[in-house]
Amino acid sequence: MSAVLNHLIHDQDVDTNHRALRFLTAGSVDDGKSTLIGRLLFDSRAILADQLDTLEKRAAGQPIDLSLLTDGLEAEREQGITIDVAYRYFATKHRKFIIADAPGHEQYTRNMVTAAAGSDAAVVLVDITKLDTTQSPVVLLPQTRRHSLLAHLLRVPSIVFAVNKLDAVADPGPAFEAVSLALKAFARQAGIEVAAIVPVSALRGDNVTQPLDATWYQGPSLLQVLESLPSVQEKVECNLLQPVQYVAREGEGTGNQPRTLWGRIAHGQVKAGDAVQILPSGQQAIVAQVRRAGSVVERSVAGESAGLVLDRQLDVSRGDWIVTPGTATPKQEFEATLAWLDTEPAVVGRKYWVRHGNRWTQARITAIRHRLDIHSLQESDAEQLAVNEIGHVQIQTQQALPVEAYADNRVGGALIVVDPTTNRTSGALLVSKEA
Structure with a gap:
C-alpha cells in the first residue's frame, strides 16, 4: 500500500469538516517552487513508495531532488524548469491540501493565471540569493511583483510570501528582515493584504513543516500558516x-x-x-x-x-x-482589468472570442484606459498591451452577457479571451465594479 494511502486510512484525526485548501506556488524562475512542494509532500509522507525508490536511484547516493516530484514533463526534467501547472494532494492531521505548482518563466505566465483563478491562497516564493540585501530598500524581482499582482487581481484571498534559500545566506536574520521590509512596502503600495511572510529553506526543510529554531524568527512554519488559512466559500444567502x-x-x-x-x-x-x-x-x-x-x-x-x-x-x-428573476441585467459593454498573455499585443478594435461561463461570443476592445507599470505601480496611457502586461479596458461583446464585478463573484466576473486565428488563450478579463 502506498505511503499516502496508508497515511490517509490510519490517520483518523484529519478534520473532514474543514474544507481542503487549494493553493498555488508562484514567483520567479528557479526560486524553488517545485522543491518546496516536494518538501511538503516528503515531510507529510505523501509520496508513493515507487516514486521514492525512483528518486533515490536517480540521486545515486546524493540528496534527493525533490523538484522532480512535480516536474513531470520530459522537457521540464531536461531544462530543470516548470512549464505546465502540476497539481498535487497531501493531508496533515489538521487539513487537506491541493497544490498547484505554477511555472516561473514569463512565457508561461498564462499557466500561472489558470492556477490562480481557482485558488484559496498563493505562496509567492522569493529567492533571497538573487537579491542584494545590503541595498536599502531591497529591489524585488519583476516576476515576484507580477505574480503577486496577478494573484491579487485574480482575487486570491490569502497571499503568503516565503523567503527561500535561507541556508545559502551567511547572516540570514538581517537578510530576511531587509527582504520582509521590501515585501511589506510593495504590498502596501499595491493594496495587497499579506497573510504572512515566512523564512524557509525548501532544500534543507527549515521552517517548512517544523518551526525554525532561530533567535531572529519566532513565528510559525509555512505549514502552520497554510493550516490556518480560510477556504473560499461563495455567497449562499443571495440571488441564484x-x-x-x-x-x-x-x-x-x-x-x-x-x-x-x-x-x-x-x-x-x-x-x-x-x-x-x-x-x-x-x-x-x-x-x-x-x-x-x-x-x-x-x-x-x-x-x-x-x-x-x-x-x-x-x-x-x-x-x-x-x-433569480429580475436580478441580472445582461450587458454588451463593460469595463474590465485585462491580463494579457499572448505574444501578439492586444489592440483596440480587433475581434476576439471571449468565454463567459460556458457561453462563447465575439468581442472587441473598444478602449484601453491605461496600463499598469508593475515596477512603479503607476498607471500610464497605452494604445496596446504587450505580453504579460496588465491594463484597464472597455469591452464590447456581440451578445449581451450577465456579467458581475469580479470582486463580488469569480464566476460571473471572469472571461477568457481567445485569438480567433490561432485559438490561443490570449488574456483574462476581470470585470470591474463600475461595470
Whole structure:
C-alpha cells in the first residue's frame, strides 16, 4: 500500500469538516517552487513508495531532488524548469491540501493565471540569493511583483510570501528582515493584504513543516500558516446565478421527457418551487426538482453542481444562465482589468472570442484606459498591451452577457479571451465594479 494511502486510512484525526485548501506556488524562475512542494509532500509522507525508490536511484547516493516530484514533463526534467501547472494532494492531521505548482518563466505566465483563478491562497516564493540585501530598500524581482499582482487581481484571498534559500545566506536574520521590509512596502503600495511572510529553506526543510529554531524568527512554519488559512466559500444567502454546462434528457426518442439543466452554482441557492429566469432568452419557469449526483435533493447551494428540472419545457442550451428573476441585467459593454498573455499585443478594435461561463461570443476592445507599470505601480496611457502586461479596458461583446464585478463573484466576473486565428488563450478579463 502506498505511503499516502496508508497515511490517509490510519490517520483518523484529519478534520473532514474543514474544507481542503487549494493553493498555488508562484514567483520567479528557479526560486524553488517545485522543491518546496516536494518538501511538503516528503515531510507529510505523501509520496508513493515507487516514486521514492525512483528518486533515490536517480540521486545515486546524493540528496534527493525533490523538484522532480512535480516536474513531470520530459522537457521540464531536461531544462530543470516548470512549464505546465502540476497539481498535487497531501493531508496533515489538521487539513487537506491541493497544490498547484505554477511555472516561473514569463512565457508561461498564462499557466500561472489558470492556477490562480481557482485558488484559496498563493505562496509567492522569493529567492533571497538573487537579491542584494545590503541595498536599502531591497529591489524585488519583476516576476515576484507580477505574480503577486496577478494573484491579487485574480482575487486570491490569502497571499503568503516565503523567503527561500535561507541556508545559502551567511547572516540570514538581517537578510530576511531587509527582504520582509521590501515585501511589506510593495504590498502596501499595491493594496495587497499579506497573510504572512515566512523564512524557509525548501532544500534543507527549515521552517517548512517544523518551526525554525532561530533567535531572529519566532513565528510559525509555512505549514502552520497554510493550516490556518480560510477556504473560499461563495455567497449562499443571495440571488441564484448558475451557468448551464449540460442539458440532459431522460428516456429515448422525442416528446415531453423532462430535461435536466446541469451546472455548478456560482452563488446563491435553489430548491423546488423557486422561480427562475433563463438568460439570454428572459423566459421564466418554476423549479420542479433539484438533483445532485443522481439523486433528488431538497436544495443545492453555491459551489455545488446541480441539475434543475423545470415545470415546463423551455429552449435552454449550454452557455445559458439560470438566475433569480429580475436580478441580472445582461450587458454588451463593460469595463474590465485585462491580463494579457499572448505574444501578439492586444489592440483596440480587433475581434476576439471571449468565454463567459460556458457561453462563447465575439468581442472587441473598444478602449484601453491605461496600463499598469508593475515596477512603479503607476498607471500610464497605452494604445496596446504587450505580453504579460496588465491594463484597464472597455469591452464590447456581440451578445449581451450577465456579467458581475469580479470582486463580488469569480464566476460571473471572469472571461477568457481567445485569438480567433490561432485559438490561443490570449488574456483574462476581470470585470470591474463600475461595470
